[in-house]
Amino acid sequence: MTIAVSQHPVRVRIAPSPTGDPHVGTAYIGLFCAAFAQRYGGQFILRLEDTDQKRSTRLSEDAIYRSLRWVGLQWHEGPDIGGPCGPYRQSERSTIYRQHCELLLANHSAYRCFCSAERLDQVRADQRSRKETARYDGFCRNLSAEQIQQQCDLGQAHVIRLKMPTEGDTVVPDALRGAVVYDNRQIDDQVLLKSDGLPTYHLANVVDDHLMGITHVIRAEEWLNSTPKHLHLYAAFGWQHPVFIHMPLLRNADKSKISKRKNPTSLEFYQRCGILPEAMLNFLGLMGYSRKDETGADVEKFTFAEMAADLDLERISLGGPVFDLEKLRWINGLYLRAFSPEQLADRALSWYREDDRAATIAALVQERVPELGDFMHHASPFYRGTLDYGLNARFLLVGAAAKKKTAVRLGAAGSLALFEDLIRQLEGLNAWTPSHVEECVRQAIATTPAGLGDGMMAVRVAVCGRPASPPLFESIIAIGRATVLVRLRQVCAMLADSNFMTDAIAATQRELDASRAALLAAEAPPVTPSSSAP
RNA sequence: GCCCCGUUAGUCUAGCGGUCAGGACACGGCCCUCUCAAGGCUGGGACAGGAGUUCAAUUCUCCUACGGGGCACCA
Structure with missing residues (x-):
């Protein structure tokens, strides 16, 4: 299967939600997006999916810009720099989504749903107990115009749902997997507009991707299963859908989806413990992907430009790659050793100087530093990643x-x-x-x-x-x-x-034993050769 | 439970019908060496299992197993 690149300019996007520390997964997808855009001379767009009001924070938003810039990703359009298709913050596009919802209501591809959370929970529980796929039961799907009007007059809170077909299949054309077939009966009537008037991911994502001219949706595999809904949304609007490319998920050592519980997932963590951004990008470029030189030999060290120059997304391998800190550190060392001594000194110094905490940390450490030589000793906990505990x-x-x-x-x-x-x-x-x-x-x-x-x-x-x-x-x-x-x-x-x-005690005990043995051996008279050679 | 995706060594991967199954991290050994790194050489280690298709399957098809993801008024 060939990834179609039409005559139109390629436009791709990453759409992180500002709900926590900037994630390595965002940088991972961002890397492939940016490289793909560069490869075909297109644009790479940053869009903020902040429709979850409860969890989105400004703190996180700023951190995303900082961390993505740190790894060296450059976007052509985004909330912070603007662009022709703005605003790029979904929370500022509410009216757009509402208008589009009206369109769907008008052409009967969506409907108002007044069901309470309690009823929905009950429905799902029943379905599961009957071993069925949990999905909306369509209770409000066929309400009469009068019923709807009545509810609305009562000021009843409601959501708007997509009316999915109840039979037949939906085929998702995934550029890496081929045709993925879904039975429409498995697919929920997805909520498009929440009762707070804000869109869900599904609606916002489709509307924005279309309005922003996105040609290729490169996103994580966790979205594959919701793509049928997106396809039907495109169809309901009468729009052409983009090319879908679902990337494998980064994994923990136990192969589960990468999580902060089991891995440092924050880009800030890596920045602060001195991983070089180019090494991080290089490492991410090795996840599910590989490059080779003219002779066919594997190339593991490469720059973003080199990667972009011959990027071929069809080479992506779909087994979920384990995010292995060990190898990241090795690659980082590779870069560090490739520097001239002057460059290394320079990078180390600027790593320190460009850290916005430098003055704060200096203030904290100041009283404890009788000589400058003690500075790094006291400051080191601030600049390291994980620690050893004796x-x-x-x-x-x-x-x-x-x-x-x-x-x-x-x-x-x-x-x-x-x-x-x-x-x-x-x-x-x-x-x-x-x-x-x-x-x-x-x-x-x-x-x-x-x-x-x-x-x-x-x-x-x-x-x-x-x-x-x-x-x-x-x-x-x-x-x-x-x-x-x-x-x-x-x-x-x-x-x-x-x-x-017990492990720590045993380790300490071994050290003590070794020291004592060495001491005793030093004090003991030399062993006579005859005793060991009868 | 239902649906979808995946499966080459502990890990990242090459391989797209005929290969001694290649490379890298990690691990072991040796060399270098004041130490530690780094580097060099070297060793062990993989096609999940079973059916088919074929002269020939790691490679194509199906089944099973295992892993993962999804099934929210979160993204």
């Missing part, structure tokens, strides 16, 4: 501050609960300030038997890797949410391991 750190993590008589042992289970609680709170925080963080930490500790001191120490060690650090809340702010959460999750994973302490 024996002493592990003792402190479980709240065993041995020197204090009042110390409370939380134990592995207790501190696990503490950290999980803290993670939840920090995730939900929409203001990243020391006082907000302080409140979270205090609350989390308050639910445990530990005193503030022991609890704070446990948190400090988890976040900084050591018992001595600048003021905790300011440190947490400066380290950054993404990295703090990665560390806390790492600690949770450690605590959940029953060998959490």
